[in-house]
Amino acid sequence: MIIIMTPGASDEQIAAVEEKLSAMGVEPHVSRGIERTVVGAIGDESKVEKELIEALAGVENVIRVMKPYKIVARSYHEADTVIDIKGIPLGGKTVQVISGPCSVETQEQMDAAAKAVAEAGCRLMRVGAFKPRTSPYTFQGVGVDGLTMFRNAAEKYNLPIVTELMDVRMLDTFLEHDVDVIQIGTRNMQNFDLLKEVGRTHKPVILKRGMAATVKEWLMAAEYIAAGGNHNIIFCERGVRSFETYYRNMLDVTAIPVLKRETHLPIIIDPSHAGGKSWMVPALARAAVAAGADGLLIESHPSPCEAWCDADQAIDPQELKTLMGELRGIAQVIGRDL
Amino acid sequence: MIIIMTPGASDEQIAAVEEKLSAMGVEPHVSRGIERTVVGAIGDESKVEKELIEALAGVENVIRVMKPYKIVARSYHEADTVIDIKGIPLGGKTVQVISGPCSVETQEQMDAAAKAVAEAGCRLMRVGAFKPRTSPYTFQGVGVDGLTMFRNAAEKYNLPIVTELMDVRMLDTFLEHDVDVIQIGTRNMQNFDLLKEVGRTHKPVILKRGMAATVKEWLMAAEYIAAGGNHNIIFCERGVRSFETYYRNMLDVTAIPVLKRETHLPIIIDPSHAGGKSWMVPALARAAVAAGADGLLIESHPSPCEAWCDADQAIDPQELKTLMGELRGIAQVIGRDL
Amino acid sequence: MIIIMTPGASDEQIAAVEEKLSAMGVEPHVSRGIERTVVGAIGDESKVEKELIEALAGVENVIRVMKPYKIVARSYHEADTVIDIKGIPLGGKTVQVISGPCSVETQEQMDAAAKAVAEAGCRLMRVGAFKPRTSPYTFQGVGVDGLTMFRNAAEKYNLPIVTELMDVRMLDTFLEHDVDVIQIGTRNMQNFDLLKEVGRTHKPVILKRGMAATVKEWLMAAEYIAAGGNHNIIFCERGVRSFETYYRNMLDVTAIPVLKRETHLPIIIDPSHAGGKSWMVPALARAAVAAGADGLLIESHPSPCEAWCDADQAIDPQELKTLMGELRGIAQVIGRDL
């Protein structure tokens, strides 16, 4: 940690910084420059809260030298982590496409969806039983029964199931239904109590990036899960908030190489929630695989026009099949498969 | 609701839109222009999900004519709503300043803080017992005991207590401790299960704006609380995410006149979390009152440099007292008091 | 154009809107709904300024039905426009990679750079003679002599030259040096006098997106050039401003399918200025081609560590060559070549 003092900082102020650092268990080193004095803190920087030093008189700026994240950091585990989901590897050479409708509607819809997902060559299925909706007056998901319908349909095709957990009180129900991958949605990325609870299980967790979360905040949210003992974390970028109004969110494709550098954990992309329109999905999905994503989360529906929610962003079975072919070609160009 | 068709939309496509609208319970009216056809939907627009119409072939754009929020809308209650907090009115002529430290530390700190808050002329006190922290490795708040220490200190000065609820499972504990105002933090603005639960109580709720939430999303989050029966909602703007890196968040002062127009409920401002530095607080607090805010949430600490968290953003008792004088002057200029 | 009146709009207010619309040359059509009255304007909407209607009493919202851009709109020219740059087509089946150093330094550097660019298989070269720098105290480019050095080097390899015009007074000099493609930088996207002047030439123009420009503003900026008679416009997305601080700009890959839908003109991507670090360039470049970009603008330097500016974002000749191979593979997967 480096503490930059203001130009006219007094000796007493510098001494107070040194004292505070020592009290926090790190060793201060003072360098007096021509214009400014700089204090370096040698030792375990994670013991020091930046804000407490910034509050001291004469301090202009405090800069961390070490990363605040530990278990999720690339330095913790040099090789890429491959997460095993009922025998299906995510994070390795094979790019995994997870697909399915926005929400469970009926058993018939689930059966048709599972069939389409499997036939397109996807190896995992995602559907929502509980839906986070902007308005309290719109469809909120079919609830617990949805988990059963989803499981019934997916099992016929050996598709592990991925679904969103919104309420910490529902975790036991998810475990009873043996949900294979728990998804934490964008609105709950910093719902720390929820993160701590899923951190106590061993279920793979897809952690969606918050609507306007920085890469650092996202990695720190994952650290909450990891600190509880659960290292099976999959990052999912789904578009972030921007000034642009033409589409719903701006897909942050740069996050892919950045996360590959900062963490050993896999990263997948959700092109459907990013753009918000089905016609944008193929271009965004191809971009994600080309940039090095380990997987995709794509909304598909046996009959998009009849979907109960987000009808405008789901692609149909034929579009999914065609897209899978393109994605396979791109994966091969960069030495992967799909 | 107005549906704008693409330039080449066919008669079949227009008919399909009409049919869908009728099925949803609104009456379609078709206007064929020179370049485009426009379909108006007459009736209760809230029955129609925008996305389901946008998914239809030949539809270019769907525009809502009515506001999606109901109970919180200005049209629901023309006069300003004044919320009664143990006899203290919030939302009326008097601007209320709520103050206190970032977190409960010790009983002594709480006692000193309550004394300073009361002596400065504030009528409500806020402190955190549970803290949402970016890192799992930093101080997470003292927990339930903090509520007791807070209550003990505040009661001596007749200060109603305001504190943040993060975990839905803690709501009963908050009710047992008779917390006077429940704060929902920025990270939980769209934690819909939490909103629904506080909506079942009758406690006043301070709903902080999400880090990058639009005014519309914020109003809809409040609608979740209101739909449960609890109309005692206070909006709190605390700075939003922006591209600027000089300060932590950008205080959105425009949200004050905008909310005054859109809702009958009070709006307060948190200048401390906005700027993130104590030296910015007076300017931002004055701006908020001048723009018409109904109250402020200001972090103060008996000894900021020794605070256990956010030390750099708390003002000290003397600064609070001086600021209160300036705010009173400004309130009077615009016909209010403080 | 659709005008939505406030719930309590009076008959006089509605009549005033009708009158104003008629005066502007469009025909008003009033629909009185249960909650609100809506006025439609039939005719050439481009005659009506939105703000002038919004200023009328009782008007809540004014919505355009037609696109504000004309010549650049996809509807103006259904097929993709292919721009001819000294025999090299941009916007057709072949993806074009334009490369070169940030700035002209010396004749030797230019010669080495041109050689590397040609050997990697690129067909156009870009270098800056005039540099827009954030600070007045840093290197501002070598100036007019740079154009000569650039031309000398590029001609040996038959590479048309692309370079940035910052000052409208320099346009004649650019024409004298027969610059093949004029680049308008991000900071000048709405320098309307500059746009009007390049609109009077017939030189192909690369129009970089403004730092925080919406797609609509960008298309309208191009319309300024097109309205002058020059339709040889190439859009270039180079990352936009966001809240993220890990990298310089956020590459907006979604802009690719969006521009393909809205305009017939080509779109290229600058992955170098987007991320700002050379190690991010391959991932972003691959993503751009996969998403359907018509070309790329990639900074390369014969010896990046010795570059006079932006040294950290240029890739070296070997990296460029390797990347070209990957890009060719991806182009082929989606039915193009490179």
Add this chain to the structure above:
Amino acid sequence: MIIIMTPGASDEQIAAVEEKLSAMGVEPHVSRGIERTVVGAIGDESKVEKELIEALAGVENVIRVMKPYKIVARSYHEADTVIDIKGIPLGGKTVQVISGPCSVETQEQMDAAAKAVAEAGCRLMRVGAFKPRTSPYTFQGVGVDGLTMFRNAAEKYNLPIVTELMDVRMLDTFLEHDVDVIQIGTRNMQNFDLLKEVGRTHKPVILKRGMAATVKEWLMAAEYIAAGGNHNIIFCERGVRSFETYYRNMLDVTAIPVLKRETHLPIIIDPSHAGGKSWMVPALARAAVAAGADGLLIESHPSPCEAWCDADQAIDPQELKTLMGELRGIAQVIGRDL
């Protein structure tokens, strides 16, 4: 300047950094910590380009210790700079309100506007003769004749004139018409050639903040003007781009205390272009004065509904007069006058 090396940086890499720093004229000081090596650069940091160091192998991060701006920095001139505009001081104890219509229309309109501005108690007048419009098909300003009409009207009331310069080729015309204050608009904040030219005059310059410019970029843009010899610079915040769509721009009120700390030059606020609607203007104007702004730029029109552009954001003479009274009251509360 502080250079943080990557954890595994080799001795050769550290030596290369030392060598580069020495070659640039600063003295390197190496500190080897437990996890990382940090290199400090002692001397005139402005000689070192950050990017050139970041490009070196083994460098993780480069942090500036000194501010990049010099003449505009608070440290260059401890006291507030008061700019004299034909005898009217801007930047001192008195808050100055500059007002007038969006654009010159006719001599009659100018006369009525000048009368209203003077009668409301404003001491400077602003009107546009040249208008930067998003669309090439809308009214572009009346041009040079507008300067004459504006001057004629303003002179009767001894109002110095403020108007926008968009095209560097028009500067001489502005000087011939003796424009009192040259305004550089938001779209030209980084039009460096324009900045350099106005830097060679001695005319006071209002430098509007770019649509998404950081405080640092804005200060550096001013440094371009100052470096040419013209120190009569007035910063103008006019709202920045954000994700919010309810209003046009987000007024960044925090920029006021921040600029007061970073620069000795005055800062004024444009509440009209920020919100974009006349009903937001009073609240934003009051907030600006309460936060410490040195002046305001307010759009007013003798008859807003008949304005030729931006009709929805101008306030009328009576509203201006009422607002001036409120602003005077607020100014007095904080020890200023108006």
